[in-house]
Amino acid sequence: MSQKRSIFEDVSETQKPEIRTGAIDGARRGSRRAVRIWMALLFLMVVAMIALGGLTRLTDSGLSITQWKPLSGALPPMGQAAWQHEFDLYKQIPQFTEQNSWMQLSDFKQIYWWEWSHRNLGRAIGLVWALGFFGFWALGKIPQGWKGRCFGIGVLGAVQGAVGWWMVSSGLGGDMLRVASYRLAIHLGVAFTILGFIAWFVYALGREERDLMQARRAREKKLFGMSTGWMHMLFLQVLLGALTAGIDAGRSFTDWPLMGGQFFPPYAFDIQPIWHNFLENPGLVQFIHRCFGYLVFIYGTVCFLKGNRSPNAATRRAFMIAWISMLVQVLLGITTVMTAAMVHVAITHQLVAVLTFVLIIRARFMAAYPVVSGIRG
Template identity: 60%
Template sequence: MSGKRSIFEEVASPEVAAQNTPAKGVIDRGRGGARRGIRIWLMILFALVFIMIAVGGLTRLTDSGLSITEWKPFTGAMPPLTQAHWEEEFAKYQAIDQFRIMNQWMDLSDFKAIYWWEWGHRQLGRVIGLVWAVGFGYFAVRRQVPVGWGKRLWLVGLLGGAQGAIGWWMVASGVTQGEGATSVASYRLATHLGLAFIILGFLTWYILLLGRTERDLMQARRSKEAKLFGLSTGLLHFAFLQILIGALVAGIDAGRSYTDWPMMGGQWFPPNAFPVEPMWRNIFESPGLVQFIHRIAGYLLAAFGVVVWLRGRRSAHRRTRFAFNAVFAALALQIALGIITVLYGAPWQVAILHQGLAVILWVLILRARFLTAYPIQSSIREG
């Protein structure tokens, strides 16, 4: 029979105690994979998609999008290398309506300038596809894809492939002969840009998820601010709608139709807003009406943004409050830049800044929304 023990005496040796101590990070170990490596890979894709949106915007602003009249996903990666090849490409462009109606003044050197913009845009799309395929293949072969992430990473690749097909669907609407089209269909341009923002949105969300451990996310989810999450989701959808309307504006150069503000042609409602028959087509093809809708949607987005910001300021979490302050600042700057774009007749330098800031605003809204779903706890000292 063992003797009496002190209440302060250890009941087991250090070795036994170590064996009975639960291992740390069991949840993360089982679901981790190469989280850091995949996050870096997705960040590279994010940067490439951001550049792609900017290059696409410049391609549109320089009227370069129809300079390549064919879709050759593989052989089209090689640009013309000889004088004969250049003249062949130029002859194809000369056969479409845009050249006959708008650009008969062009010679071969002028054509090369717009050709390189479109070729660069398509080439960047190929680079993005290659980076996705190589990255996904690398992590899949090494079995380093975290549990539950395979479908998510496949989704990014599938959306990227669909984007290439939609890009040609868009270009095909402007590569016409005898139909009088001098640009792509605005609704197809909106579809193309909208999908780019969706891809960027998924990349942003996945990068944010991979930036924290599974244990941290599970714990943070218990403190989810449901009402603020719902409001930020609404703001995200509203901003996306405004981005699509902005693409319609860009598609028909509606930003240059009325250059006064807050009036339009000296009136609150633009004159001659319904010049096209049937009437419903004016939503896509009337410059005055499309710009008016973009302006009204901007005012409503600003008002709703203030509501969400005021609610976000009352969050119990310091970083969440800061995230909504950043959203409000970007939204205010975007509205001011939109007004400047109108007043100066949408010069390409200002217009591309307007589009770039839309991307930043989109990402900031996503980050604020993420923090309402997975708040970061603040210490008492941090407030």
């Protein structure tokens, strides 16, 4: 039987009661910080990949390498004979025979380096993912429940590589002078999908699991649903932007808000069969991209106004920042049209699309896992 003790008796360090943590704390936590840094590095590399891909398209460099060699292709041509061989392969495709027959070897090298850099950055992303995933796995540092998510990023990366070659192959034969625009849209869509998952994971890894579980109880369901719709709408607008860029439709009409002096562009359904106009008619494709952009802006404004009524200050800020980014993107879109898609304007437009997409995901995350403000703020 324990002895009675005075309520005024001091308790020594050795007599302090043992603090037992809950089931969440007792689970294997891994190294959330290290895995988050790894994910953040992948995020930055994917953003660079999207930017470099945009520059590759804007410089018409995407078809300069006509073969897919996952390993040996990492090395550039060594010597004059190797360069001439690559140039001879390029001479066999329609883009050269019908559009770039004026090129000399020195001109070819300029577009070759863009595509080579784009492919090698993709290889580097795959290598960073593999080293990180298998390294953390071997060391037991992947937090519980995260192994499948981390592996899924690698699977999507492999799919993206296959889609990339599928896209390039569309421009190597027939009468194609560039890659098929719908394949370009799918390629960019997979890139944004990867980016979206990584961004969500980086946000989640920035907070402890028990914190997320507690925050989830305060989820703002209506705001979360609305922001999910906003995210999907912007994603679709990105695909429409890829269709526009894929056929250089952004340079077909350079006036705004009208197109060719009228609301609806002329000759919008000149291509037969009719449905081809939705993929190949520059005027109609740009018109759809414009109009859907207006819808995204209107819906995003509704989301912002709804988010501004959130009881949580961090959530309100997240929706405000996402809306400001969207406003900047709209203005850049108009500027891109009116400058006939000048390279530096067009690539900025693409990068701000990335920023806006990620900020909308952040606003959605804050609606799902709000940082609740106490009485003291």
